[in-house]
Amino acid sequence: MNSKMRLMSNIESLLFVSGEDGLTKKQLAFLTSGAEEEIEVILQEMIEVYQTNQSRGIEIKQLAGTYQLVTKQENIECIQKLVENPTNQSLSQASLEVLAIVAYKQPITRVEIEEIRGVKSERPIHTLSAKGLVQEVGRAEGTGRAILYGTTNEFLQYFGLKDIHALPPLPEDQSGDDMEDTDLFMTKFQETFEG
């Protein structure tokens, strides 16, 4: 495989995983170990290819210095259909993420939720409020006095929880815990042998 093709392939992979954040020419050069000028030329060629190839449904958009992959405008119709199609799961995924964050970190502001998720979360918060699963529980100190969100009684009912403490512990450190025990155990093991 020649190096230009490899770079193109790398760039497509990188833009694919970087999502809405996109990547700058500089970042792409660093990540692919290519020269910036070379990356620039290749990106221009890729932009051209994506645009003109009619069997491609995505293209590269240059926005505020970053490059990102987006769907082609002409396919908006079928994407709109996807939005309206109830089989779409991403909506509930977004709602469940927000709900988990509110449940475990309450009281919490919208901005804090968005920091954790890394994406705007106005819509899912709105949905969850409308469903009565989260509610305003107060206002944050300081300027702006942002709304603080918390879960409702209905939330407990919906998930069959006695109270908020009945929530299972967050999985975050669990695998870590397991490792710790094993390490400790094995350290002891070794100690005895060597001791």
Added chain:
Amino acid sequence: MNSKMRLMSNIESLLFVSGEDGLTKKQLAFLTSGAEEEIEVILQEMIEVYQTNQSRGIEIKQLAGTYQLVTKQENIECIQKLVENPTNQSLSQASLEVLAIVAYKQPITRVEIEEIRGVKSERPIHTLSAKGLVQEVGRAEGTGRAILYGTTNEFLQYFGLKDIHALPPLPEDQSGDDMEDTDLFMTKFQETFEG
């Protein structure tokens, strides 16, 4: 633009947007207003094209019952440079054992899992539930009505499986093997006598 190219473009857009949720052939047919058979053929062609074109960095895979766009394996190096923590936190040995038992024997209760492993398994079961890899799929008959566990869609996604039947067969039962040998021996024995 011919209809095949339009369908390809639509499919790429849709798969891009739906990300790790993916879409089934049926959903793709519905969303693109194409015929299912036609979509099937086009998908096969697209899979082939993505794979063989060396300047492409993404490809189509069948995961957890849906078609999904994923990055090509050969680009893992530069992608790992992009993600914050490339050391993928893999599952602990305990979790993997429990998961193997659940995967092959589902639906199964905690006590049954513990009988096979010879150790308490509450914690790995909890970790696996929290990671969305196993779930409650019902209750056992009889007193106690113990929780029955099974694998999830996320399990398929996590291990790169098309569906649950794509699991490799359970490693051979050795006693079965030996028995077969004995049978063979006995047959030969018999044959010699009768022949």
Added chain:
Amino acid sequence: MSYEVKTEAFEGPLDLLLHLINRLEIDIYDIKMAEITEQYMEHVHAMRVLELNEASEYLVMAATLLSIKSKMLLPIHQDDDIDDDFDMDLQDPRDELVLRLIEYKKYKEAAENLHEMEETRSLYYSRPPTDLSEYQSSKQLELLELDANVYDMLGAFQKMLRRKQLNAPLHTRVSKQEISIKAQMKNVIEVLKKGGGKLSFYELFPMRDKNTIVTTFLSLLELMKRQIIQVEQKSNFEDLFVHLRKEDIESEFEDEIDE
């Protein structure tokens, strides 16, 4: 003083037994009970089991091994018709254990396969679905049925974490053991005597300190090996009971146990 070591860990008594069978190159269908029991005891002795749950499981297996070993030492009744004995498929005391080991081994191997699949899967990435809620009317969103349980919520959270790839390295340091096994053996006997010669396993572990738990456990093993105590369990995962078999053991004790 502290150590930082990583070696092979065992997933319970069955895993340890498989390891020993493998290392000693023993035929799983013809396990040399004396050899395996001795090795098992040695290993478990050396291991410092942390959790009470696990400790009891290793202990039960120790008891099982000792029991099988002693059954195998019993002479086969030769007074009956010898031909009968020869023909009859005599129940081998090891049978049940062998079946359990084989069953467990299958899933242990399946777990290895899963681990390989996990590694392969980690070589390619998908992307999270695009958040399309922007294009959705609020009315549609409100109508959307949320059909989820707590674990779906946790699963969603997990997916998000994976996206964010959060992690913190772990370093665990351990301090050296403080109570000697010998001292703890004496303690255990004292406690058993006070308890009328029979106590539940858990009553022997009133303290929370991990080191003490470990030492107590090891002292139990030693006492078992010397047949000073006996451990009983009615069925899997039920409470263990510890019996004192010999009341007056002081003299023998003093000479024998040496560190």
